[in-house]
Amino acid sequence: MDRRNNPYAPGAGLQPPELAGRDRLIEDASTDMDRLLAHRPVKGMMLLGLRGVGKTVVLNRLWRTAADKGLQTTKVEAPEGGALPQLLAPELRRILYALDLQAAATHRMREAASALRNFVSVFKVKIGEVDFGIEPTPGYADTGQLEQDLPDLIEAVAVAAEERKSAICLFIDELQYLSKMELAALIVACHEVAQRNLPFLLIGAGLPQLAALAGNAKSYAERLFTYPEMGPLDPAAAQDALVHPARHLGVVFEQDAVEAILRVTECYPYFLQEWGFHVWNIAPAGRIRRVDVEQVSPAVVEHLDANFFRVRFDRLTALQQKYLRAMAELGPGAHKTGDIAATLGVKAAAVATSRQQLIDKGMVWSQRHGETAFTVPMFDAFMRRQMSVFERHKPKRRRFRSGRAQKRGK
Ligand SMILES: Nc1ncnc2c1ncn2[C@@H]1O[C@H](COP(=O)(O)OP(=O)(O)O)[C@@H](O)[C@H]1O
Ligand SMILES: [Mg+2]
Incomplete structure (x- = not known):
């Protein structure tokens, strides 16, 4: 069929044509945001799942939902190797500016701006001017200890948001890449704003090990967050993910074609998109049949091997x-x-x-x-x-050669 109309979206964080099977999760998070705006206590959320289950697209969806509700939002992706201050400071600055536009700078705004200015200076963050026409005030977020200063800063910004009758929702993807210290600082920040019932919510996502990493960084993290586990879709949702986008374009996805794809993909969202995408391209106009799936599958596996799997293997x-x-x-x-x-x-x-x-x-x-x-x-x-042939590991033996043996060239 015409590739130009191909609705499927295989790729990291690409919005799928049908975000299937995640309604409950989105509904729960959306309720949390309403509670946040109503000053009710809310737990932060860490979405857990293997690569390709759709954490990033859910995070993006929630980000939009939060913005639609009028929350101040920001979304960042933790890089491998980490640099949390550099990542967050510009975003918090942007939020402060956005809050400031709603009214003239007040006492709370000035405190938050001071905290930000100090934070930026002690952690040597490169950022534009932090200028709200204020004098620097020492004593906020300036100890040089991330676990002290990040909570101070987040708390100050959350207080400013509260004063503006606003709320902040911070989204962080790939949380497992934060260092233990950074994760601890973030958790302490969430703990402190929760104790003061300030309008600040963290929604993060990461690989499944994130739950243990958070617990190791701060043992109370267990009770501070919910950890929704995202896995493969249930078969009905996986079917919707394939069939609905085709139907919108007047294309019939035959039932046994769908079933064949559910079997090979085990209902993993990313694989569903890949199979949908490739089979669309080779199917005859108007209809996707089981033979099309069978015909295209070896090429999809080859494509996944050469791209998705291979990039990880090669490193x-x-x-x-x-x-x-x-x-x-x-x-x-x-x-x-x-x-x-x-x-x-x-x-x-x-x-x-x-x-x-x-x-x-x-x-x-x-x-x-x-x-x-x-x-x-x-x-x-x-x-x-x-690696079609499996070989057991043969550690290299260290050879201790005597000086004489070396001279003899043995
Ligand atoms: N609920 C879903 N229904 C259909 N496709 C989805 C769904 N969630 C994710 N996808 C698709 O799966 C792929 C991977 O999504 P992504 O959010 O990058 O996963 P993760 O962040 O967990 O690695 C993307 O191609 C996306 O379009
Ligand atoms: Mg992702």
Whole structure:
């Protein structure tokens, strides 16, 4: 069919033509925003899920909802390696300006602006002028300790918002990339604004390990946030995600074609978009049939291997790749860390560093102590395609050669 009309949207954070199966989540968050505006206590939210389940698109949707409700909003994505002050300061500055436009600078506004100015200066953030016509006041957000200063700053901005009868909703994607200190600072900030019932809400998203990272950073994080888990869609929603966009364009998605796609994709949103997109391009006008799905599937798998899976694989060392291959040997799902090591033919301690590096890179995660699972759905099958033969690990033996042996050239 005409590619120009192809409605499917495979890609990171691309708004799908039909945001299927997430109504409840969106409804809950939307209720939280109303409660925030009504000065009722609200817990922050951290959306958890593997890559490609649709966290970013839900975050974007909620961002729009918040803006429509008149909240002051900002959305940032935590970069790998982190730099939270640099990320947040300009956004908080923008919010202060937006609040300021609603009335002349008041006492609270001046305090918030002071805090921001101090924060920017102690954390050497590069930012435009923080100029609300105020003199610097020491004592706000200027200790140089992020865990002290970020809460001070967020609290000051939230107080200013309260004075303006407004509320702030901060969205942060890829939260698992924050350093422990940054995550702790953010959690402390949420804790403090919650205790003062200030109108500030954090909605974040990250890989599943985020829940444990937050709990390790501050043990009370468990009670401070809700952690909605996003997984594959249920089959009815997955069907809607495929069928509705086609129907809007007068195209029939035959039932057994839909079922074939649900089977290969296991109802993971990103894969649904990829299959929808590719099968559309080869299907005859007006109709998508099972034979079209069967015809296109090998090409879609190849496309995913070369792009989605491959970019992650290529960033790894040989030993890290081998570790993942051993996991794949054990099949999908979580595996005992000891079993993975045994499959590799080594002691768990010998590959503990590689495992930790894979966790830090967001390739694997650990739901329970001593278990390891992929953060990308169907990565096990990719690993088996990529490294078709599995070889056990043979650590290089250090050879201690005597000086005489070296001289003899042995
Ligand atoms: N509920 C949904 N229904 C249909 N497609 C979706 C849904 N959620 C996400 N997608 C699609 O899945 C892909 C990945 O979404 P994204 O938000 O980037 O996932 P994540 O942030 O969890 O990695 C995008 O192509 C998006 O259009
Ligand atoms: Mg995302």
